[in-house]
Amino acid sequence: MKEPIRILVVDDNATFLEIVLEYLRRHDQLAVVGATQRSQEALALAQQVHPQVVLLDLCMPDLPGLEVIPHLRASLPGVGIIILTQHSLEAYRQAALAAGADDFVSKQRLIPDLLPAIRRCSFPETHGSRAGEARRAQATLALRPDDRRRAVGELEAPE
Numbered sequence: 331m332k333e334p335i336r337i338l339v340v341d342d343n344a345t346f347l348e349i350v351l352e353y354l355r356r357h358d359q360l361a362v363v364g365a366t367q368r369s370q371e372a373l374a375l376a377q378q379v380h381p382q383v384v385l386l387d388l389c390m391p392d393l394p395g396l397e398v399i400p401h402l403r404a405s406l407p408g409v410g411i412i413i414l415t416q417h418s419l420e421a422y423r424q425a426a427l428a429a430g431a432d433d434f435v436s437k438q439r440l441i442p443d444l445l446p447a448i449r450r451c452s453f454p455e456t457h458g459s460r461a462g463e464a465r466r467a468q469a470t471l472a473l474r475p476d477d478r479r480r481a482v483g484e485l486e487a488p489e
Contacts, residue, residue: 334361335452338381340372340398341414342390346437350385350414353440360448369393373401376409383410383451385444388417388426399429410451414444 337360341347347365354360363379366372369390376384384402388395399411410433413426418436426434433447 332359334359335448336361336363336380336382337385337448338363338372338376338379338383339365339385340367340369340390340395341385341387342367343387350440350444353444357445369395369398372398373405376402376406380406381409383412383448385412385414386431388413388415388422396425396429399426399431403430410448412444412447412451414440 337354339347339350339354339362341350344367347367351362351365354362363381364372364375366375369392372384372386386395386398386402390398395413395415402409402411411431412433412435413422413431414435414437415422416437418438423434432451435443435447
């Protein structure tokens with residue numbers, strides 16, 4: 331039997347965090363190795379538990395998700411990063427991909443979209459490739475500087 335996919339969940343909303351944790355625990359192929367409501371704690375926790383996938387909210391009170399992504403990339407280059415957020419606008423998706431996220435799942439589409447996104451990040455050879463440099467480059471080119479600044483500014487407001 332394959333080892334379960336190791337997942338770290340980062341979301342400042344305690345109720346939503348519990349919903350996601352309960353959903354993930356229903357799947358034997360997944361193992362939640364950590365959960366936190368703080369970005370800074372997530373960065374330290376990721377170093378300890380070495381997740382394969384991080385589910386990360388964009389709007390965090392201490393450090394915005396867009397700023398957490400490069401830190402995760404630097405410390406755990408192979409980790410899959412999935413943005414899990416209420417913000418489903420294309421500008422947010424583009425900003426997250428440009429920052430280095432591998433996938434983007436709207437909280438409203440948690441049930442149909444989360445497991446496929448986790449599989450894509452964990453097994454790119456069989457479930458589609460990880461975002462990688464080409465996708466990030468495409469996202470960066472598609473997002474105008476004013477749009478990125480606006481998206482980042484809006485993300486600093488609490489959800």
